[in-house]
Amino acid sequence: MVIVVKSGGVTSSVVALSAIFATSIAIVFVMVYFSNKAHEFRSFKSDSEAEFKIPIVELVTTAAHTRNSESRAVLSSEFSSKLKPTVTRRENINKLEQGLARARAAIRNAATMRNQSLFNKNDDILSSAIYRNPAAFYQSYKEMEKRFKVYVYQEGELPIVHDGPCKDIYTSEGRFIHEMDHGNNRFRTSNAGAAHVYFMPFSVTWMVRYLYRPNTYNLTPLKDFVSDYVKLISSKHPFWNRTQGADHFMLSCHDWAPHASHGNEFLYNTSIRVLCNANSSEGFNPQKDVSLPEIHLYGGKVNPKLISPPPSNAFRPYLAFFAGGIHGPIRPILLQHWKGKDSDLHVYEYLPKNQDYYDSMILSKFCLCPSGWEVASPRIVEAIYAECIPVILSDHYVLPFSDVLRWEAFSIQVNISEIPRLKEILMGVSEGKYMRLKKGLRAVRRHFVLNQPVKRFDMFHMILHSVWLRRLNLRVG
Known part of the structure; x- marks a missing residue:
């Protein structure tokens, strides 16, 4: 069972589609419509709130998510995306998706190994008691180390972008941005076409410091900044428009981060939001969003x-x-x-x-x-x-x-x-x-634990692993 995330507009290439392809799209639309009626699916909509959008991304629903709670690392592999990009991009995407398919298969296979109590690899011992499925987690983590690539957008200026607080109550926000933007980790790639996900390295905490007028409770400047940033990267790069941001993520520990993400409705509804304020009654969606631990490091140290x-x-x-x-x-x-x-x-x-x-x-x-x-x-x-x-x-x-x-x-x-x-x-x-x-x-x-430099299985890697899981459950193509 899947949620269909629909694109925000009809591109010039779609206008040129043949009548046969248009007919197939209409058939898909009818099928999705009746499927929505039968299963009460939720669709994300664009600014125009048009009734018909071309499906380009598919996500797993709660029903699939709860089908086997002990193998959450992989939730579904039955993908059937209908809209194909240009030949060159399709080849790159197919290569990435083939690698992800192999990762899903390896994790599913490992998930059946329920009797292992300890995993020992390079002196790393994982206690099985604290994991939903220790074998699935360990295999998923290894697949992440082997494959996962993150592209960090270079757009944006200091101090609001490419920086963040590295001490006190919002430590986890700044430390992740700094490590992802400046650290020497294996996950960052300079080849945007080879990336699985795309990181938008703005700091909501610094937005509040530099854009918010105290005691006004007016969060519009935060939303406007986010809106402008998404417009910038979506006009300069093809990746946001390819999925309407579903393979993009932001990260913030500030209380107002969910409000700031409202600056773009696809960021709010479709993108991966890594948030300390992970309140499921206020729009946080565990199917796509990530709960970020809040850690208070006075002076930046434990x-x-x-x-x-x-x-x-x-x-x-x-x-x-x-x-x-x-x-x-x-x-x-x-x-x-x-x-x-x-x-x-x-x-x-x-x-x-x-x-x-x-x-x-x-x-x-x-x-x-x-x-x-x-x-x-x-x-x-x-x-x-x-x-x-x-x-x-x-x-x-x-x-x-x-x-x-x-x-x-x-x-x-x-x-x-x-x-x-x-x-x-x-x-x-x-x-x-x-x-x-x-x-x-x-x-x-x-x-x-926030290590400098980062270490296997620490908080930086666990945050990335949470993003990796959500990318595993997303089909682009």
């Missing part, structure tokens, strides 16, 4: 207390810990029920001056991670570093790398309605389960 947490058997006297200001709908509920109410749950709005934040995490078995105004929280990654079990208190948050990671193997999710029962829930975690969660934290930590 706090020394979190670099080497205590041994797994170290005594942790606090049951749970949270300290943070009141903003958003969830934290007031947490503070209302537990602030200063129980000596086992150290819940603060403001941390006492004589108490260190990271010491409190290291001394706690569970770290409470409630959303603020937006769903993401840097406390989740901090808890992973501290080997303090993250307790995720959030609505509609699509957790990072959840295509391949079993978050239940190293965290606990508590419904907002169950916050009054929080102590009962945490006390109900057996010692055996707690130690398994701790073991899972230690195994998953490598996927949330």
